[in-house]
Each structure stands twice: as structure tokens, then as C-alpha cells.
Amino acid sequence: MDKRKSATKKIAVCGVFAALCMVILWVGGMTLLDLSVLVVCALMTMLLVVETGEKMTWVYAAATSTLALLLLPSKLYAIEYILFAAVYPILKLHFERLPPLLAWPVKISCLDSMLLLSVVLGQYVFMAGEDYFALSWITVGVGTLFFILFDVTLSLCISLYIVKLRKKLKIGRRG
Numbered sequence: 001m002d003k004r005k006s007a008t009k010k011i012a013v014c015g016v017f018a019a020l021c022m023v024i025l026w027v028g029g030m031t032l033l034d035l036s037v038l039v040v041c042a043l044m045t046m047l048l049v050v051e052t053g054e055k056m057t058w059v060y061a062a063a064t065s066t067l068a069l070l071l072l073p074s075k076l077y078a079i080e081y082i083l084f085a086a087v088y089p090i091l092k093l094h095f096e097r098l099p100p101l102l103a104w105p106v107k108i109s110c111l112d113s114m115l116l117l118s119v120v121l122g123q124y125v126f127m128a129g130e131d132y133f134a135l136s137w138i139t140v141g142v143g144t145l146f147f148i149l150f151d152v153t154l155s156l157c158i159s160l161y162i163v164k165l166r167k168k169l170k171i172g173r174r175g
Helices: 002-029 034-052 054-071 075-095 100-125 137-168
Strands: none
Touching: 002 034, 002 054, 002 075, 034 054, 034 075, 034 137, 054 075, 075 100, 075 137, 100 137
16 A cells, blocks of 8 residues: 555656646746756756656656647757756766766767757758758857756756755655
């Protein structure tokens, strides 16, 4: 009975986070805050990894990704959400287990692959045009710098949550 109650609680938490994520994405897609909103959504994904485990977070990522593709007016924004705020925070869990000298090249190659996929989908699937998405060394360089900042910020925020906030909020260990 206790396992069923724990699973129900995890599903409820994921459902609340999914609804909140969709509202945040909708508002962010209508403003100039779209990249900032993706960081907030990525942090939400990381919190779910901590509180519900990887398996439930994949379910959350699949549900919110599907909803983003169906409900958001900009499909390119939905793709950015899927790659950088739904999938990457879960993959980060595995990358962090690698030695740091190996983890960073793996993270950056993951970013470059996601960036390339975004550009290809933007140009050839969603027909955004070459002016909208131009893959250049500048794009890759700025994207890599932004990504490093994004990754470090996610790590610092989740560490702060685990070490300080979780105890103050009296949130129990995941079961």
C-alpha cells in the first residue's frame, strides 16, 4: 500500500509540474523571455529528477513535450523546450557521473548535436528560412558559452535545493 501511495504522489507531483510548465511555456512564448523560461523549465525538470526519480521524469518529459508540440503556437520553441529543458536535464544526471574531464566534452557534443538538430528542423521542417537560423561558428561559439553558463547554473541551483531548501521545506527523501 505504501508503494502505491508513493507512486500516486509522484504522479500527482509530475502532473502539477506539467501544468505549471505549460503555463510558463505559453507565457514565455508570447514574450521576449523565451530563453529565460526554458531555464526555469529545465530547473523544474531537474527538481523532478530529485523528487520523483528518473523514470517518472521521463514520463513528465514525454507528456510536456507532446503538449508543447500540440499547444504552443511556435513549434520551433516547442523543439527548443524538448531538447534543452525536457531532455537535457535528465541526460545531465548521467553526464555528471562521468569524470569532469570527460563530462564536459560529452556535454558540449550533446549541445552541438541538439543545436544542429534545432537548426536543421528550423530550416527544413518548419521552413523558418536561412535568415532565421544560420549555423555559423559564431552561433556555435555563443551557443556553447550560453550552454556552459546554463549547465553550471542548473548544477548550482539543484545543489542549493538539495543542500539547503529541501531541509527548510521539510521535503522527505524520494522513495
